[in-house]
Amino acid sequence: MSADIRVDSASQHLEALCRFQPDRRPGSPGNRAATEYAAEVIARLGWKVTTPEFDCVDWDTDGGELLIAGVSVPITPSPYGLGAEATAPVRVLRRSADLERTDLSGAIVVLADSLAAEPLTPKKYPFYSSEEHSRIIQRLEAAEPAAVLAVTGKYPALCGALDPFPLIEDGDFAIPTGNVRPADAGPLLGEEDEQASLAIRSERRQARAQNVIAVRGNQCDRITVAAHIDTKPGTPGAVDNAAGVVVLFLLAEKLADADPPIGVELLIVNGEDHYGAPGELDWLAANEGRLDDIRLFLNIDGAGYRGGGSAYSTYNLDLAVECHVESVFATKPSLMQGPDFYQSDHAIFAMQGRPAMAITTELVDEMLDELFHAPTDTPDQVDVTLLLDISDAVADLITMWPPSE
Numbered sequence: 278m279s280a281d282i283r284v285d286s287a288s289q290h291l292e293a294l295c296r297f298q299p300d301r302r303p304g305s306p307g308n309r310a311a312t313e314y315a316a317e318v319i320a321r322l323g324w325k326v327t328t329p330e331f332d333c334v335d336w337d338t339d340g341g342e343l344l345i346a347g348v349s350v351p352i353t354p355s356p357y358g359l360g361a362e363a364t365a366p367v368r369v370l371r372r373s374a375d376l377e378r379t380d381l382s383g384a385i386v387v388l389a390d391s392l393a394a395e396p397l398t399p400k401k402y403p404f405y406s407s408e409e410h411s412r413i414i415q416r417l418e419a420a421e422p423a424a425v426l427a428v429t430g431k432y433p434a435l436c437g438a439l440d441p442f443p444l445i446e447d448g449d450f451a452i453p454t455g456n457v458r459p460a461d462a463g464p465l466l467g468e469e470d471e472q473a474s475l476a477i478r479s480e481r482r483q484a485r486a487q488n489v490i491a492v493r494g495n496q497c498d499r500i501t502v503a504a505h506i507d508t509k510p511g512t513p514g515a516v517d518n519a520a521g522v523v524v525l526f527l528l529a530e531k532l533a534d535a536d537p538p539i540g541v542e543l544l545i546v547n548g549e550d551h552y553g554a555p556g557e558l559d560w561l562a563a564n565e566g567r568l569d570d571i572r573l574f575l576n577i578d579g580a581g582y583r584g585g586g587s588a589y590s591t592y593n594l595d596l597a598v599e600c601h602v603e604s605v606f607a608t609k610p611s612l613m614q615g616p617d618f619y620q621s622d623h624a625i626f627a628m629q630g631r632p633a634m635a636i637t638t639e640l641v642d643e644m645l646d647e648l649f650h651a652p653t654d655t656p657d658q659v660d661v662t663l664l665l666d667i668s669d670a671v672a673d674l675i676t677m678w679p680p681s682e
Contacts, residue, residue: 280665287523287661290318294506294519295656301508303548303555304335304484311506315545316489318526322533324491324543331559333548334448335484336510341455343385343426345473348464352426352455352477355443356510357552360479361453363423366470376413381420385475387465388444389428396435399447399552404625414445417452424453424475428462433642435620437649446552453477488556489545491529497570499540500675502528503622504577505549507556509650516638517550517649520581520659527668532675539572539678549578549622550650557622568631573598575634576623579649580667582638583660587667588615589636592627601680602634605673609666615639636667
């Protein structure tokens with residue numbers, strides 16, 4: 278197949294994935310349609326495809342606002358948070374000590390300054406916990422305020438281009454939550470105990486979603502190539518991460534008529550951008566006791582961003598595999614070795630000392646700041662030729678296995 282035809286096909290898949298409405302958040306109709314589309318694309322190429330289902334939390338919102346001293350303040354509801362209708366006094370907390378000495382019962386609590394400096398880890402997040410974050414969450418829930426609002430700006434490292442970033446993004450948090458940009462927060466930070474009326478129009482509900490898993494060859498000795506298909510609410514998710522899924526489509530096509538010397542698993546994981554990582558947890562549970570069968574876990578996330586090349590990083594590889602990766606990827610000028618990148622599904626492998634790789638953009642900081650998790654992450658932000666280079670390099674990595682000792 279010519280390069281032009283492959284570019285056209287990849288572009289069509291990218292556009293299709295970004296059209297599913299309202300977005301591809303797990304549990305939503307758009308997410309279901311996207312995973313069914315992905316399963317059909319790969320199955321048509323002759324791969325054995327399964328779509329194991331799992332439970333998750335879905336969420337919708339129609340915005341929010343707060344009226345205080347005759348001024349309307351726009352509220353951005355926290356993803357997966359509860360809705361609220363409340364008229365109550367405002368209590369502003371700026372330091373951790375304020376949590377202990379202030380009566381918060383029934384109040385609209387506003388967190389600012391050091392208490393709203395970074396996103397709080399979800400209560401049941403499976404891969405990391407913070408004692409300080411847990412203490413803040415526990416204190417807030419025990420105090421039973423009417424709602425919690427946070428004055429936040431941007432936090433690109435974890436929240437991309439979102440402004441304001443959600444301080445609390447947690448479907449298990451028992452209090453309605455929202456966020457306010459500093460430029461809008463003046464009326465909230467004034468006189469203590471000012472009465473305010475708050476409306477957060479959000480709904481949280483139980484849902485089902487599915488991973489897409491395609492396999493060829495011996496799965497007891499395999500390379501797993503992964504990309505997440507889900508998005509944050511409200512973004513088309515082109516770079517993050519329809520582009521990664523398109524790489525898996527291209528790879529599936531590239532290997533369709535090949536006879537790889539090692540088993541291959543294509544894992545379209547669902548929920549990397551969800552607070553609870555439900556798809557990754559479901560896949561890990563299904564592979565409990567069998568992760569040693571995976572010779573390499575290669576994850577693609579945030580690749581294809583226009584204006585730069587692609588960056589790969591490696592974790593816990595033995596010398597032969599490291600040399601094999603460097604040799605194969607050196608044939609593609611658009612691929613270069615970059616810094617460690619832990620914000621995706623390969624991180625659990627890397628942190629457990631298992632062999633892993635990540636492929637993203639060389640312009641990670643720019644991408645995070647300008648479009649990650651935002652409505653601006655549209656297909657025109659993707660250079661599809663970069664996706665072809667990645668798929669070709671990964672196909673060579675697999676078909677030229679095992680590495681020379």
